[in-house]
Amino acid sequence: MRLLRRFVRPRAAVERCELCSAELPPDNEHLVEPKTRQMTCACQACAILFSGQSETLKYRRIPRRTRALSTFRLTDAQWDSLLIPIGLAFFFHSTPMGKTIVLYPSPAGATESLLDLETWDEIVQDNPVLKEMERDTEALLVNRVKGASEYYIVPVDECYKLVGLIRTYWHGLSGGQEVWEEIGKFFDELKERGTKK
DSSP: OHHHHHHOOOOOOOOBOTTTOOBOOTTOEEEEETTTTEEEEEOHHHHHTTOSOOTTSSOEEOOOOOEEOTTOOOOHHHHHHTTOSSSEEEEEEETTTTEEEEEEEETTEEEEEOOOHHHHHHHHHHOGGGGGSOTTTEEEEEEOGGGOOEEEEEEHHHHHHHHHHHHHHOBTTTBOHHHHHHHHHHHHHHHHHOEEO
16 A cells, blocks of 8 residues: 555646636636625636626626836826825726725735825826726736836736735835845836836
8 A cells, every 4th residue: 555655646736717617727817806806716718708897797807918107107296195105006996986096015915095086187187098997907006116116007916916925025114125025026027028108
């Protein structure tokens, strides 16, 4: 019996579609439930069923495009008026709430901040590309950490990936060197994937 055990290999953990249980590739699709903001892993066949922006569907398919906004305009005064305590935030239109909301990553998770709608309207007016964002599924991701001035339209799951990264690597009051290195890698990857706009 011991001899046979040496030849038996443990099965590798396989990620499965949460809708149909099909095996998923590493870069699988994601769906979001707008009411709860819950993310769901899905195979391509199931994800296609939730394409489009119909409000009657429980889920919405999260797009995969990433766009670097090299000509984005946001003044220091506009940023300061948003009262976001750190230099990272993401904005997206929540259909259930009927408005744009802003969240920022923290060691405790995604924290919602009150959004000054007058300032937000001004930012949208200065940057019409924001009107192209898909509701519930795409976000404006802002990086103003340590003097950066980076702006992206990204799939909303990328924002939550950043939140998870910060929760995982944050240590002490300032986060520690490791978390800032991981944040730097995250934005380097976004730059590589983003198409200049």
